[in-house]
Amino acid sequence: MSAAFTLSLDAMGGDYAPEIVVKGAALARERYPTAHFLFFGDETKLKALFSHDRALMACATIRHTDQVVTGDTKPGQAIRQGRQSSMWKAIEAVKNGEAAGVVSAGNTGALMAMSKLIMRTLPGIDRPAICGIFPSRIGETVMLDLGANTQCDARNLVEFAIMGECFARAMLGLERPSVGLLNIGSEDVKGTEALRDAAQVLRGSHLDIEFKGFVEGDDITKGTVDVVVTDGFTGNVALKTAEGTAKLFSEFLKTAIRSSWLAKFGMMFALPVLSQVMARADARRYNGALFVGLNGVVVKSHGGTDAVGFANAIGVAVDMIARDLNGKIAEELSHMVAEQELPVAEQTESQIVAEAAPQ
Amino acid sequence: MSAAFTLSLDAMGGDYAPEIVVKGAALARERYPTAHFLFFGDETKLKALFSHDRALMACATIRHTDQVVTGDTKPGQAIRQGRQSSMWKAIEAVKNGEAAGVVSAGNTGALMAMSKLIMRTLPGIDRPAICGIFPSRIGETVMLDLGANTQCDARNLVEFAIMGECFARAMLGLERPSVGLLNIGSEDVKGTEALRDAAQVLRGSHLDIEFKGFVEGDDITKGTVDVVVTDGFTGNVALKTAEGTAKLFSEFLKTAIRSSWLAKFGMMFALPVLSQVMARADARRYNGALFVGLNGVVVKSHGGTDAVGFANAIGVAVDMIARDLNGKIAEELSHMVAEQELPVAEQTESQIVAEAAPQ
Numbered sequence: 001m002s003a004a005f006t007l008s009l010d011a012m013g014g015d016y017a018p019e020i021v022v023k024g025a026a027l028a029r030e031r032y033p034t035a036h037f038l039f040f041g042d043e044t045k046l047k048a049l050f051s052h053d054r055a056l057m058a059c060a061t062i063r064h065t066d067q068v069v070t071g072d073t074k075p076g077q078a079i080r081q082g083r084q085s086s087m088w089k090a091i092e093a094v095k096n097g098e099a100a101g102v103v104s105a106g107n108t109g110a111l112m113a114m115s116k117l118i119m120r121t122l123p124g125i126d127r128p129a130i131c132g133i134f135p136s137r138i139g140e141t142v143m144l145d146l147g148a149n150t151q152c153d154a155r156n157l158v159e160f161a162i163m164g165e166c167f168a169r170a171m172l173g174l175e176r177p178s179v180g181l182l183n184i185g186s187e188d189v190k191g192t193e194a195l196r197d198a199a200q201v202l203r204g205s206h207l208d209i210e211f212k213g214f215v216e217g218d219d220i221t222k223g224t225v226d227v228v229v230t231d232g233f234t235g236n237v238a239l240k241t242a243e244g245t246a247k248l249f250s251e252f253l254k255t256a257i258r259s260s261w262l263a264k265f266g267m268m269f270a271l272p273v274l275s276q277v278m279a280r281a282d283a284r285r286y287n288g289a290l291f292v293g294l295n296g297v298v299v300k301s302h303g304g305t306d307a308v309g310f311a312n313a314i315g316v317a318v319d320m321i322a323r324d325l326n327g328k329i330a331e332e333l334s335h336m337v338a339e340q341e342l343p344v345a346e347q348t349e350s351q352i353v354a355e356a357a358p359q
Numbered sequence: 360m361s362a363a364f365t366l367s368l369d370a371m372g373g374d375y376a377p378e379i380v381v382k383g384a385a386l387a388r389e390r391y392p393t394a395h396f397l398f399f400g401d402e403t404k405l406k407a408l409f410s411h412d413r414a415l416m417a418c419a420t421i422r423h424t425d426q427v428v429t430g431d432t433k434p435g436q437a438i439r440q441g442r443q444s445s446m447w448k449a450i451e452a453v454k455n456g457e458a459a460g461v462v463s464a465g466n467t468g469a470l471m472a473m474s475k476l477i478m479r480t481l482p483g484i485d486r487p488a489i490c491g492i493f494p495s496r497i498g499e500t501v502m503l504d505l506g507a508n509t510q511c512d513a514r515n516l517v518e519f520a521i522m523g524e525c526f527a528r529a530m531l532g533l534e535r536p537s538v539g540l541l542n543i544g545s546e547d548v549k550g551t552e553a554l555r556d557a558a559q560v561l562r563g564s565h566l567d568i569e570f571k572g573f574v575e576g577d578d579i580t581k582g583t584v585d586v587v588v589t590d591g592f593t594g595n596v597a598l599k600t601a602e603g604t605a606k607l608f609s610e611f612l613k614t615a616i617r618s619s620w621l622a623k624f625g626m627m628f629a630l631p632v633l634s635q636v637m638a639r640a641d642a643r644r645y646n647g648a649l650f651v652g653l654n655g656v657v658v659k660s661h662g663g664t665d666a667v668g669f670a671n672a673i674g675v676a677v678d679m680i681a682r683d684l685n686g687k688i689a690e691e692l693s694h695m696v697a698e699q700e701l702p703v704a705e706q707t708e709s710q711i712v713a714e715a716a717p718q
Contacts, residue, residue: 182596184506191592192510192592216596217602218600218603222603232543233550237576240575242600244577244578244579245580247580249609256632256635260629260631267629269622269624273619277612277615
């Protein structure tokens with residue numbers, strides 16, 4: 001992206017904030033020299049971290065706030081009591097037009113609830129979703145929802161399919177991404193009613209989506225489809241199971257190599273290619289989940305990420321802004337609403353608070 | 360197990376049946392010399408496969424049947440039209456007391472529906488579940504349900520917890536296995552109502568279960584708890600996602616090594632330990648999912664497994680028979696039913712058929 005733009009950063013969100021936020025922005029600055037960063041957080045701490053980096057200072061503004069949304073704050077509580085927090089202020093900067101997007105490594109539930117309340121959803125969107133990228137055998141697979149909506153109806157799943165398809169076009173550069181619904185079998189009769197209804201809408205749809213029907217858990221890494229659509233409960237479990245399995249495998253590998261001097265010797269020669277494997281499976285590469293369906297770009301970084309991961313999350317925000325993802329989703333949805341006349345009721349503040357509370 | 364016992368085998372179930380069933384039984388015979396095998400399937404094919412193996416012939420009986428339940432047969436259809444099939448006959452042998460347990464690599468939905476109909480559930484059990492073992496960083500993790508029940512209420516989840524705990528004691532030899540409910544966060548307010556209700560029952564329970572509350576997807580491979588309880592939809596997606604991720608990782612590794620002669624040279628030295636890694640992650644080692652909650656031992660082998668995997672599935676059946684898993688579950692449940700007075704309505708044949716139909 002060559003035009004100048006501003007990103008808003010929740011400097012206090014995440015396990016290693018504000019350090020990784022400042023270092024992540026410093027890395028991102030090298031990649032995106034026209035970026036300006038608006039840091040929300042503890043001014044004293046931030047200034048101390050900045051002092052060594054003149055280049056970053058030149059493209060950064062600090063907005064002081066004392067309040068922080070902690071990892072164990074419930075979303076309902078965050079909404080009611082966190083209006084002076086770095087997270088709230090950072091989102092508000094997008095709403096006010098001061099920033100083109102926001103990145104936070106903080107509490108996911110609070111970030112989603114605040115974003116819904118401050119930005120509201122895109123016209124035609126009932127529920128926003130968390131959208132991320134998985135590595136696959138043939139490239140990359142987009143998956144959503146990764147945890148925003150515990151229970152989903154058919155309408156939600158259809159919206160996720162549309163948003164995921166737009167995301168895959170914008171983020172992976174695919175012309176006609178294929179879409180599948182995550183189920184426990186590929187037969188039409190499998191799964192819940194919501195899944196069967198959503199499949200019917202997507203099959204009969206005038207949306208011109210390349211819908212491939214139902215897919216299963218192993219299709220995520222097989223790359224059977226470009227976009228895997230599921231509810232937030234299943235998506236979150238699948239994401240964390242995949243992360244856990246990848247970690248298990250690398251630990252087995254490390255332990256095995258350490259256990260034998262012959263293996264250690266051999267590994268000296270194999271190290272360059274092994275580093276490649278590790279890089280391909282590196283969770284940091286896939287850090288930065290987009291909250292799709294909002295009136296603004298919100299990217300959630302993994303809470304435990306380091307500076308490299310946070311810089312990648314900033315990269316996701318930059319891509320979404322540069323490629324006008326939200327404009328594309330709104331356009332797709334306008335066809336859907338016009339042709340299928342699916343009703344959408346916008347949530348009131350009290351509904352958002354009530355829904356956020358049990359998350 | 361030193362006492363003589365008979366296992367019933369669905370010789371025609373699975374992608375590579377009857378070959379892998381015969382070869383798997385031959386491998387199992389070496390491990391369990393007191394075993395007798397009752398093969399149900401095509402007599403001509405089976406006899407041809409047996410002809411080279413006198414030792415196996417000595418401990419096997421063939422019961423001819425022409426009918427086979429194919430992989431794409433719907434469970435409802437299998438129940439109505441498959442009563443002469445190798446699968447039905449093999450289950451019936453357990454019901455009749457001719458065999459102590461049955462192993463099949465055939466259609467999962469059909470196997471579960473037929474088993475429910477022929478054997479019925481254990482007293483006090485509403486729904487049987489599919490129970491399997493995952494590798495973890497510190498050992499092994501038991502998980503259920505892996506796909507029998509798409510939607511579960513709190514009562515089902517509590518029953519799964521009891522059955523999983525008994526399975527972990529019998530199969531992993533743990534004295535006091537810890538149990539967790541799979542959720543998308545460890546906080547009490549997360550997840551569905553069924554999960555929160557089940558957690559409350561397990562926490563307040565007189566069952567004396569070591570209940571650790573909610574766990575997440577990455578806890579399966581971390582080994583945070585010994586038993587992970589979830590509904591069949593989520594469990595099936597998690598299982599297949601884990602399998603897919605493990606496969607992706609080994610493929611990345613193989614591709615990387617093939618791409619460089621230096622790596623290939625180094626790998627010659629590292630091969631023994633790498634084989635160890637592959638063996639630890641080998642899906643065949645974890646083949647053989649138990650259908651818990653039935654009046655009999657039913658083990659489902661992966662449909663695409665080879666003879667080694669099928670022999671392992673036979674091993675699971677042998678362990679369950681030797682350790683009287685069903686007796687232990689029935690005993691635990693009798694406490695639960697007495698103390699909590701949770702009502703159980705046994706399903707009628709038409710209910711089983713109706714429920715099996717959409718699976």
